[in-house]
Amino acid sequence: TSSTSSTSSTSSTSSGTTNKTVVQEDSVAGPTGLRLRSRSRSRSSKAGSPSPTATQEVETTTTESTEDSTFCTTTDRSAITKPPTPFSYRLSVYIFFRLLGLVYLIAFGSFWYQMEGLVGSGGISPAAEYLKAARGQNITGYNRFYHFPTLLWFHCSDIALNLLCAFGCLSSLILVFNMAAPAIFCGISWICYLSLVTAGQEFMAYEADFLLLEVGFIATFLAPITLGSHSNRFDPFAYRVNTFALWVTRLILLRLSVGDLIFKFTNDRLGWRLLQAFPRYLELQALPTPIAYYLYQLPPAFHVGLTAVVLAAQALSTVLFLGGRLPRRIGFWIHTSLQIFWMLTANHSIFNLLQIVLGLLYLDDSGWSTNVRRYFRKLHSSMLKQSRDAERRLVSLSRGRHRIGSMYRQPVYWPLGVVILVCLLISLMLCVPTLRLTQGHLPVPRIMDKLHRAISPFRIVTAYQDLHQPVLPVRLDLILQGTANDKDFYDYSWKASPSNLDKMPSFVAPHHPRLDWRLNRIAIENLHANSGWLLRLGAQVATRNQAVMQMVTPPPEFEHDDPDKLRFVRYIYRFDTNSTNKNYWKRTFYDVFGTPILSPHPPKNIRRRRNPSSSHFGGAVSV
Secondary structure: OHHHHHHHHHHHHHHHHHHHHHHHHHHHOOHHHHHHHHHHHHHHHHHOOOOHHHHHHHHHHHHHHHHHHOOOOOOOHHHHHOOOOOOOOHHHHHHHHHHHHHHHHHHHHHHHHHHHHHHOOOOOOOHHHHHHHHHOOOOOOOHHHHHOOOHHHOOOOHHHHHHHHHHHHHHHHHHHHOOOOHHHHHHHHHHHHHHHHHHHHHHHOOHHHHHHHHHHHHHHHHOOOEOOOHHHHHOHHHOOOOHHHHHHHHHHHHHHHHHHHHHHHHOOOOOOOOOOOHHHHHHHOOOEOHHHHHHHOOOHHHHHHHHHHHHHHHHHHHHHOOOOHHHHHHHHHHHHHHHHHHHHHEOOOOHHHHHHHHHHHHOOHHHOOHHHHHHHHHHHHHHHHHHHHHHHHHHHHHOOOOOOOOOOOOOEOOOHHHHHHHHHHHHHHHHHHHHHOOOOOOOOOHHHHHHHHHHHHHOOOOOOOOOOOOOOOOEEEEEEEEEOOOOOEEEEEEOOOOOOOOOOOOOOOOOOOHHHHHHHHHHHHOOOOOOHHHHHHHHHHHOOOHHHHOOEEOOHHHOOOOOOEEEEEEEEEEEOOOOOOOOOEEEEEEEEEEEEEEOOOOOOOOOOOOOHHHOOOOOOEEO
């Protein structure tokens, strides 16, 4: 009897040791191991001391749960046994937010580089003077944040502008690396960029800026508010995707494509319907590329075929986006190829890049390659291992006050009612600009029109005026010229515009030279010839403002000496296809644009005229 009891006690001791080992292994598995640990204890309590076979089964189950936890870190048993289907959009949404943060970073950095010369205190159109003039329109109190939504109302200075750009870049980096709550930092990026767009005036009123604000607003409701556990940072499958927000974000791209097609066929200034628009498109772009220059020299038959292919690809991708999973995947690749083609032929800053990022939402997870999915799984498993090690250290330091798995937290999402309400509002508003492009053939309901005008200051839904603007049959560029004797005029060249004839078109995107774009818009629209900021630009160039001179290159004649007078002149620019000539452009004089400007510091060897109005180009404005 004694030998039997000793044998049983020995076996129970050994089995207890085995159970302790299993519990320790389960605790390493994190939150998924807690359920298995409780089940193993319940089995051992019912059956007494488990056999070695049962212990091996528990160990096998624990190992499998550890492998599953690297794929999905949730406390839901069904999520472990049934991982997300390959036809979900979790991976696509995860990559979408990383690239959206990158686009935000490029936009903030590009404007930050030009901010001081454009809207700084010594810039062309200071933001402080703009807000001061807005305050003079009896817009006070909280109404100023509605009519001119910007954080600069609290304090407008160069320091405040730099802080806005810095906070925008910081929140964009957090969004890129998924360091913290995606929805919160996506909203911070949107607020900072809206503040800069409002204070940027004409220099921040382009289709790329408006599209970024649209996407950034609705993406705030597509992202989770908090990440939950630290290990969820690199786990695309740890979040659920809100279907309503996903479809509204897709609708932005669909509306943009449909509106572009409607405009091309209803306001055919370039000849899209006759398949003759492509040569004009290449030449009339604000900032063409070297590829556009060489494509322009190809035979007309090639241009006709290329125009037909581009229109067919755009229409086909739009139709395929409305189809099932496979048509949407095909439409995504057609759409991406088309946007890459536009990027190669014109510098549209972040506009085409942002459309590619939007197209990712039409691509389900099975559309990604196996290597991409495997990369994210390995990345998540390494992060999960680090979080487990940190959790074990915390448990050892807390001396039992924290247990394994207590640090795991679920992601927090927006309330479903809030998301549905915002999505319904945005989806209705997205239809208004598209209906306006039909020129009255499809009238806009009065309620929708009033609601669209009410939210228009926040740039949530816009009409893309620059994308759908009237186009002249010729290319006009605005050139600043200086003279010291009223006879010989020398050109000041812009950084990206084709001011010099021998200047080859270059790639500058995704950087956005905003001064070059604005000068091209003014020359085409034939407006604001004597606008305050244009005269101020001449004054800043005449006084050699360092912030402004970063965007302007003076001629060799005025590198060390100041001109006597400055004037703006419009020229008709065309591609120079003459092979014997080394120039890339040829130009024809069009007219003198606006009023000439007197320099406050004329050359010492030149005597200033007493009567500036006797000049051959009219009266002058003193600086």
